Amino acid sequence: MSEDPLVIFTPSGKRARVPAGTTVLAAARRMGVDLDSVCGGRGICSKCQVSPQFGQHSKHGVTVRDDALSGWNAVEARYDEKRGLKPGRRLGCQAQICGDVVLDVPPESQVHRQVIRKAATAREIRMDPATRLYFVEVDEPDMHEPSGDLERLNRALKAQWNIGPVEAPLPLLRKLQPILRKGAFRVTVAVHQAHRGPARLIDIWPGLYESGLYGLAIDLGSTTIAAHLCDLDTGAVLASAGLMNPQIRFGEDLMSRVSYSMMNPGGDLEMTKAVREAMDQLAADIAAEAGIAPAAIVEAVIVCNPVMHHLLLGIDPVELGQAPFALSTSDAVECAAAELDLTRLNPAARAYLLPCIAGHVGADAAAVALSEEPGKQDELSLIVDVGTNAEILLGDRNGVLACSSPTGPAFEGAQISSGQRAANGAIDAVRIDPETKDVRFRVIGSDLWSDDPAFDFEVTGICGSGIIEALAEMRSAGIIDASGLIGSAEQVGTDRLRADNRTHQFVLYETPDRTISVTQGDVRAIQLAKSALYAGARLLMDERGVDKVDRVVLAGAFGAHISPKHAMILGMIPDVPLDKVTSAGNAAGTGARIALLNRAARAEIEQTVRRIHKVETAIEPRFQEHFVAANALPHAVDPFPELRKIAPLPDVSFNTGGEDGRQRRRRRKG
Numbered sequence: 001m002s003e004d005p006l007v008i009f010t011p012s013g014k015r016a017r018v019p020a021g022t023t024v025l026a027a028a029r030r031m032g033v034d035l036d037s038v039c040g041g042r043g044i045c046s047k048c049q050v051s052p053q054f055g056q057h058s059k060h061g062v063t064v065r066d067d068a069l070s071g072w073n074a075v076e077a078r079y080d081e082k083r084g085l086k087p088g089r090r091l092g093c094q095a096q097i098c099g100d101v102v103l104d105v106p107p108e109s110q111v112h113r114q115v116i117r118k119a120a121t122a123r124e125i126r127m128d129p130a131t132r133l134y135f136v137e138v139d140e141p142d143m144h145e146p147s148g149d150l151e152r153l154n155r156a157l158k159a160q161w162n163i164g165p166v167e168a169p170l171p172l173l174r175k176l177q178p179i180l181r182k183g184a185f186r187v188t189v190a191v192h193q194a195h196r197g198p199a200r201l202i203d204i205w206p207g208l209y210e211s212g213l214y215g216l217a218i219d220l221g222s223t224t225i226a227a228h229l230c231d232l233d234t235g236a237v238l239a240s241a242g243l244m245n246p247q248i249r250f251g252e253d254l255m256s257r258v259s260y261s262m263m264n265p266g267g268d269l270e271m272t273k274a275v276r277e278a279m280d281q282l283a284a285d286i287a288a289e290a291g292i293a294p295a296a297i298v299e300a301v302i303v304c305n306p307v308m309h310h311l312l313l314g315i316d317p318v319e320l321g322q323a324p325f326a327l328s329t330s331d332a333v334e335c336a337a338a339e340l341d342l343t344r345l346n347p348a349a350r351a352y353l354l355p356c357i358a359g360h361v362g363a364d365a366a367a368v369a370l371s372e373e374p375g376k377q378d379e380l381s382l383i384v385d386v387g388t389n390a391e392i393l394l395g396d397r398n399g400v401l402a403c404s405s406p407t408g409p410a411f412e413g414a415q416i417s418s419g420q421r422a423a424n425g426a427i428d429a430v431r432i433d434p435e436t437k438d439v440r441f442r443v444i445g446s447d448l449w450s451d452d453p454a455f456d457f458e459v460t461g462i463c464g465s466g467i468i469e470a471l472a473e474m475r476s477a478g479i480i481d482a483s484g485l486i487g488s489a490e491q492v493g494t495d496r497l498r499a500d501n502r503t504h505q506f507v508l509y510e511t512p513d514r515t516i517s518v519t520q521g522d523v524r525a526i527q528l529a530k531s532a533l534y535a536g537a538r539l540l541m542d543e544r545g546v547d548k549v550d551r552v553v554l555a556g557a558f559g560a561h562i563s564p565k566h567a568m569i570l571g572m573i574p575d576v577p578l579d580k581v582t583s584a585g586n587a588a589g590t591g592a593r594i595a596l597l598n599r600a601a602r603a604e605i606e607q608t609v610r611r612i613h614k615v616e617t618a619i620e621p622r623f624q625e626h627f628v629a630a631n632a633l634p635h636a637v638d639p640f641p642e643l644r645k646i647a648p649l650p651d652v653s654f655n656t657g658g659e660d661g662r663q664r665r666r667r668r669k670g
């Protein structure tokens with residue numbers, strides 16, 4: 001008796017013998033090969049396409065004859081005629097295996113296809129979304145065997161897909177009967193099966209529904225709300241959009257919003273309403289941009305800091321404004337999107353908020369941990385997400401620590417005399433000639449440097465990355481000293497320096513109606529912000545018992561634009577070789593996308609967060625010590641040997657006993 005045919009699937013390389021006459025789809029299922037199917041093998045969804053590879057395959061030791069699969073059948077012919085099959089493709093649910101065969105599963109036929117991330121680490125996301133489509137044939141009601149339509153739908157889901165039973169919310173129960181009858185009891189259902197909790201019916205369509213399911217990955221920040229619309233089948237990002245967080249009118253930073261809630265009865269509810277309306281509008285806008293119906297959005301994954309988290313959920317954040325900074329819950333929250341007033345989404349859409357790490361370290365930091373995976377690396381990584389608050393993670397395989405540090409909004413251009421948000425016209429890069437002290441700069445919206453004869457752009461201010469570069473260049477050119485004091489025109493030798501009360505300011509750009517300069521107050525604001533950031537990082541390093549880290553990752557939108565060298569000249573981050581400083585872009589947003597597309601990632605981050613060791617900067621006495629030492633540029637004590645190799649800093653001092661100097665002497669004596 002001859003042997004059963006040998007089947008080899010590529011690219012997985014899985015091989016096994018199956019009885020002749022087995023369909024390709026059945027063989028794939030038996031062998032654990034990732035071959036998609038929405039219609040369950042009825043020949044109508046075309047998700048199960050494969051490409052037979054005929055001829056000799058020395059690598060696999062087989063020769064595939066032309067009759068290795070059964071002939072083109074009527075179902076395939078009908079599908080090809082109506083919808084068209086790519087040349088060389090077969091429907092896996094129709095083609096039967098007759099002889100040894102090599103079958104390629106194209107990416108679009110893989111259930112758990114990999115989505116390439118653009119991030120530097122370029123890991124892939126394995127598609128395994130919580131909400132999927134299933135085509136089912138439901139038994140018709142029968143007088144002799146009384147049962148409800150939902151019970152029969154559940155029976156069909158169990159028998160045909162081995163899932164369920166599903167719970168159906170009231171709006172779906174209302175449409176269940178008419179749609180079952182409209183589809184002659186052949187329907188497509190969207191079922192949400194998270195990593196925990198019951199399976200839920202999200203929507204139902206008559207016949208085969210092919211318009212796709214979508215999800216939103218939302219990074220809800222104190223200043224901006226950014227969303228990516230993802231296809232839950234392919235993982236592709238179809239559109240991205242953002243808008244300002246309307247809560248800004250209640251307070252620029254987190255603590256002022258908590259205070260608003262404390263001082264104004266019902267203030268928390270006002271802020272809840274504002275952010276929910278904005279998110280709902282954002283969902284509608286992004287759906288319109290991608291040309292899909294908002295009701296096709298069936299899931300939203302949201303990452304945010306603890307105050308935003310509480311306000312979105314309608315929880316008064318008052319406890320987060322005072323020690324011991326207790327969260328209402330630090331666990332992940334899974335609920336109906338409608339409970340968050342996201343009414344434009346599918347009425348049964350689900351929302352998932354990642355877990356918070358601690359009272360000051362939120363779901364956004366958890367998302368960064370999910371995206372960057374410090375706990376899976378051999379190298380000790382310091383990850384800083386710079387915003388109004390810096391959230392800092394330090395870790396490797398031996399454990400991860402986290403804290404948050406109150407940097408304030410100076411890094412975002414606020415509290416800076418010529419500061420502005422990163423928008424067209426804002427200076428975002430600065431170079432100063434160390435000899436002549438000449439300045440050239442670049443603004444957002446133009447690729448040209450300001451000394452290019454073709455440069456012709458309205459310069460409106462300086463943004464966060466611009467002020468960091470300006471200060472670092474001023475330090476390198478000997479315009480400010482290690483204590484942060486700006487020198488005078490005589491001391492430095494440039495008329496760009498102007499007296500400004502008892503201090504000095506350095507002019508970057510001047511026209512008859514606009515002067516953009518760096519004042520002593522600007523330097524102090526950045527010194528405070530960077531000291532808080534560095535002190536937070538040092539505190540985690542103390543806790544870990546190390547003096548240096550292997551690599552630094554700058555996350556967040558600001559982190560994406562910051563120049564590592566300039567950040568290090570200012571001593572914002574610990575000293576490491578420059579090539580060990582990388583940008584992770586919007587890592588929190590990427591973490592949200594991972595959690596949206598892969599439900600195992602949700603279980604994983606919930607576990608990971610429990611193991612992260614939290615350090616509370618507010619009650620740690622060493623924080624103050626580190627803060628004071630970090631005030632110098634780059635640092636009063638830490639030697640920064642790697643920085644010195646690439647950027648020798650002039651040893652200047654402008655402390656001539658003026659106002660600023662007198663204060664400093666008094667403090668030293670005291």
Ligand code: FES
Pocket residue numbers: 025036037038039040041042043044045046047048091092093094
């Ligand atoms: S499984 Fe749907 S067409 Fe083959």
